[in-house]
Amino acid sequence: MHGQFLEIAGHIVFDADRGAKVDLLRGSTLFLGLNTFEPGQRQAPHVHHGTDKFYLLLSGKARMIVGDETRDVVPGMLVWAPASEPHGVVEALERTVMLVGMAPPPPA
Secondary structure, eight states: OBTTBOOGGGGOOOOSSSOEEEEEEEOSSOEEEEEEEOTTOOEEEEOOTTOEEEEEEEESOEEEEETTEEEEEOTTOEEEEOTTOOEEEEEESSSEEEEEEEESOOOO
16 A cells, blocks of 8 residues: 555455455554455354445446345446445355455454
């Protein structure tokens, strides 16, 4: 990162065995990262107590769950997971890149 500006494309990595995560920024009140998935990979439903989270799909297509609702998401869609609400990636349907934000940041 140079100053307050970050080129995301240079931080995108994939792992053939499982979804990959890259920390982009970690401040005292906000965390931003990238989650990437190959087709068929998933992220088990989980919760963050006291931490809201969003996913912004940058590329690809994935089936996601928040609470009791499951939907296919495409680039430009924002998925909101309020604190303590179960959420995850049921399955990446294509090679997928997501911007992830959490406030406050999860434990390091």
